[in-house]
């Protein structure tokens with residue numbers, strides 16, 4: 001019997017749901033999230049994205065096939081050439097200047113999560129690294145879909161966080177998420193139970209660090 005991505009979420013069901021359904025996410029969907037908390041999250045997310053780009057560079061280094069090397073290169077380019085600019089533009093709309101972003105102190109939750117991902121990729125292989133990144137890549141797509149299914153979610157102009165939800169429900173983002181799921185399902189299909197247990201631990205750790213990232217936003221913690 002082969003493993004698949006859903007076996008990772010099943011193996012840490014409560015942690016996975018706690019991340020997807022966090023108060024930060026609920027308040028964002030309802031449009032009631034404190035704007036200062038959202039601004040704090042956006043600022044730390046800028047630092048997160050920079051380390052995420054480094055993780056793609058590590059994925060390039062860890063690649064054993066030209067296909068994986070190209071995929072990592074595309075991911076790195078997408079963040080450096082497109083997503084960071086979009087994020088800086090979005091921050092500007094929320095009153096956060098590029099100068100402020102350049103001066104930001106890094107919150108402990110940001111450090112913990114991003115360095116955990118990089119360390120997991122460093123000591124492990126490309127699959128370890130992808131599994132450490134999966135709560136980020138797959139989780140945000142699932143969060144947008146989950147929010148859309150909740151009665152409390154407010155869509156449209158009246159929700160100040162409409163653009164955030166729209167970004168992660170977009171066809172472009174959802175198809176990137178599906179491509180990642182396909183990649184993971186193909187690799188997980190051939191592994192032994194002991195290897196699955198290692199990966200399930202990585203996935204659970206990274207999921208809990210995503211939850212801490214939401215909490216850091218809510219608490220405006222540094």
Ligand SMILES: Cc1ncc(C[n+]2csc(CCO)c2C)c(N)n1
Nearest residue numbers: 045048049052083135136137140213
């Ligand atoms: C804490 C945190 N976790 C996940 C994401 C989502 N995200 C960041 S980079 C990326 C892949 C490249 O598009 C995705 C899905 C985020 N923004 N912040």
